[in-house]
Amino acid sequence: METVHNFINGKQVASKGTKAWPIYNPATGKQIRQVMMSTPEEVNEAVDVAQAAFKEWSKTSPLRRARIMFKFKTLLEENFDSLARLITEEHGKVYSDSIGELTRGLEVVEFACGIPHLLKGEFSEQAGRGIDIHSTMQPLGVTVGITPFNFPAMVPMWMFPIALACGNTFILKPAKTDPSLSIRLAELLKEAGLPDGVFNVVHGDRHDNEILLREERVKAVSFVGSTTAAAHVHKVGSEFGKRVQALGAAKNHGLVMPDADIEATANALLGAAYGAAGERCMALPIAVTIDDATADKLVAALKPKVEALRHGPGIPKEGEKEMDFGPLITKQHLDNVTGYVDKGVEEGATLVVDGRGKKPQGAEEGFFIGGTLFDHVTEEMTIYKEEIFGPVLGIVRAKGFKDAMSLINDHPFGNGTAIFTSDGGAAREFAYDVQAGMVGINVPIPVPMAFHCFGGWKHSAYGALNVYGPDGVRFYTKMKTVTSRWPNPKVIEDAAFSMPTL
Numbered sequence: 001m002e003t004v005h006n007f008i009n010g011k012q013v014a015s016k017g018t019k020a021w022p023i024y025n026p027a028t029g030k031q032i033r034q035v036m037m038s039t040p041e042e043v044n045e046a047v048d049v050a051q052a053a054f055k056e057w058s059k060t061s062p063l064r065r066a067r068i069m070f071k072f073k074t075l076l077e078e079n080f081d082s083l084a085r086l087i088t089e090e091h092g093k094v095y096s097d098s099i100g101e102l103t104r105g106l107e108v109v110e111f112a113c114g115i116p117h118l119l120k121g122e123f124s125e126q127a128g129r130g131i132d133i134h135s136t137m138q139p140l141g142v143t144v145g146i147t148p149f150n151f152p153a154m155v156p157m158w159m160f161p162i163a164l165a166c167g168n169t170f171i172l173k174p175a176k177t178d179p180s181l182s183i184r185l186a187e188l189l190k191e192a193g194l195p196d197g198v199f200n201v202v203h204g205d206r207h208d209n210e211i212l213l214r215e216e217r218v219k220a221v222s223f224v225g226s227t228t229a230a231a232h233v234h235k236v237g238s239e240f241g242k243r244v245q246a247l248g249a250a251k252n253h254g255l256v257m258p259d260a261d262i263e264a265t266a267n268a269l270l271g272a273a274y275g276a277a278g279e280r281c282m283a284l285p286i287a288v289t290i291d292d293a294t295a296d297k298l299v300a301a302l303k304p305k306v307e308a309l310r311h312g313p314g315i316p317k318e319g320e321k322e323m324d325f326g327p328l329i330t331k332q333h334l335d336n337v338t339g340y341v342d343k344g345v346e347e348g349a350t351l352v353v354d355g356r357g358k359k360p361q362g363a364e365e366g367f368f369i370g371g372t373l374f375d376h377v378t379e380e381m382t383i384y385k386e387e388i389f390g391p392v393l394g395i396v397r398a399k400g401f402k403d404a405m406s407l408i409n410d411h412p413f414g415n416g417t418a419i420f421t422s423d424g425g426a427a428r429e430f431a432y433d434v435q436a437g438m439v440g441i442n443v444p445i446p447v448p449m450a451f452h453c454f455g456g457w458k459h460s461a462y463g464a465l466n467v468y469g470p471d472g473v474r475f476y477t478k479m480k481t482v483t484s485r486w487p488n489p490k491v492i493e494d495a496a497f498s499m500p501t502l
C-alpha cells in the first residue's frame with residue numbers, strides 16, 4: 001500500500017508511526033493509499049527544523065522571499081492539471097472545481113508576491129522636534145496551519161504563502177482523508193527555491209495537533225475546520241500564548257426577495273448548494289423567502305433542476321460532459337448526510353427531491369448521494385440548526401423581511417450570506433444589518449478575493465484577525481515601533497523625570 005509520508009527539512013521522511021489512516025478514492029469507494037499519524041518525536045522534529053530554519057529565513061530580504069513566491073506561482077500554474085487530478089482523486093470534487101480551488105489558492109500566492117510593499121511599515125518624520133518614529137513588521141517565528149478536508153489546496157494556501165513571505169517558517173498539518181496534495185505543494189516550494197526546513201508537513205490527528213498547540217516555540221496557529229475543533233484550538237492555543245485564528249462551521253442563508261429573478265436565483269442556488277456536493281463552508285444550504293408566493297415559485301423552479309442534477313466521478317470519461325458534483329468524502333460522512341435527510345423527513349419538512357440511495361451507474365461503491373431538496377424547513381428542525389455539509393438545500397418560509405433577518409441573525413453561525421433582489425434599498429439594509437462576515441448581493445458565494453480578507457462571525461470564526469489579505473499580513477507579523485533622535489552636539493538636554501511628551 002502506497003504510504004504518504006511527512007515532509008520535513010526539504011524531503012519526504014519515512015514515517016516511524018504505527019497508526020495508519022486509510023485514504024479512499026471516494027468515487028470508487030476503494031482505498032488507494034494510507035497515511036501514517038506522526039509520533040510525538042516526529043512532530044517535535046518538525047518544530048526543531050522549522051525553528052532552526054527561521055534564523056536565516058527571517059533575515060532574508062522580502063524581495064528575495066517574493067521572488068520565490070513568484071517562482072512558486074509559475075510552478076503551480078505549470079502543474080495545475082496533475083494537482084487538480086490529485087485533488088479530485090482523494091477528495092472527489094469534479095475536475096473543474098479542483099481547478100477553481102487551485103485558482104483561488106494561487107490568488108493568495110499572487111498577493112504574497114507583493115510582500116515588499118505590504119511590509120513597508122509606517123514613518124512619521126518630525127513626530128517631535130528632532131524626533132522621528134517608524135514602525136516595522138517583523139515575523140513571528142514557527143507558525144502552524146491545521147486544515148480541513150474540503151479544500152486540500154486552497155485552505156493551506158490561504159495561510160502559508162503569506163506566513164512564508166512575511167519571513168516565518170510553517171508547519172502544515174493537513175486533513176488525514178486527502179493529505180497527498182500537501183506533499184506536492186511542499187515539493188513545488190522546494191523547487192521554487194524555498195530553503196529546506198522553512199515549510200514542513202506533518203500528518204496526524206488531534207493528538208498531534210495538541211502537541212503543536214502546546215509547544216512553546218510555535219508562535220501562531222491558523223485553523224480551519226469544524227466549530228467544536230475551532231473553539232478548542234482557539235482556547236488551548238490562546239492559553240499557551242499563541243496567536244490563533246480559528247475558522248469553524250457554517251450554515252449560510254440566501255434571502256430570496258419577491259422581486260428577485262426566480263430563474264437566475266434558482267440557478268445561483270443550484271451551484272451554491274450542490275457544487276462540491278455541498279462540502280463548502282461558503283455553500284448556501286438554506287434559502288429564505290419572505291412570502292409564500294415567492295417560495296412556491298422558487299420550489300417550482302428548483303424541483304426539475306435538482307432532479308436533473310448529474311452526480312458521478314469527478315474526472316469525466318473521454319468525450320463525456322463533466323458531472324455537476326462528485327461523491328462525499330467518506331462512507332461515514334455519507335451516512336451522516338443520509339441521516340440528516342431521514343431526520344428532516346421525521347421532523348416534518350417536505351421532501352421535494354430525495355437524493356438518498358441515488359448511485360451513478362458503474363460507481364455504485366462510491367460515496368454518492370443525489371441532490372436533495374426540502375421545503376417548509378423550520379427553525380426548530382435539526383436540518384436547519386446543524387451544518388449538514390452535503391448536497392441538501394432547504395427552503396424556509398419566513399413571515400416578512402424582519403422575520404427573515406431575525407432568523408438569519410439569530411443563527412449561531414455567521415460565515416457568509418446572500419440576498420437576491422433588484423431592490424437597492426433592501427440590499428443595502430440587508431448588507432448593513434446582517435450578522436455574518438461575508439455578504440453577497442446577487443452573488444451566491446461571496447468568497448472575498450485575496451487582497452481582501454476571509455472570515456465569518458459568531459461561531460463560524462474565533463480570533464481577532466481574518467485569514468489572508470491585509471489581515472493575513474497583520475496576523476503573521478508583530479509590529480515594532482522605533483522612536484529615534486540623533487544627538488545634536490550643540491544641545492545637551494537636562495535629565496527629565498516626567499513622562500516624555502512630544
Ligand code: NAD
Pocket residue numbers: 146147148149150151155173174175176204205206209210224225226227228229230232233247248249250280281387389415456460
Ligand atoms: P475537522 O474539524 O474534522 O478537521 C479539520 C482539522 O482539524 C483537521 O486537520 C483535524 O486534524 C483537526 N482537528 C479535528 N478535531 C480536532 C481537535 N479536537 N483538536 C485539534 N484539531 C482537531 O473538519 P473537516 O471535517 O476536515 O472539515 C469540514 C469542516 O470545516 C466543516 O465544518 C466546514 O464548515 C469547516 N470549514 C470551514 C471553513 C471556513 O472558512 N470557515 C472552510 C473550510 C471548511
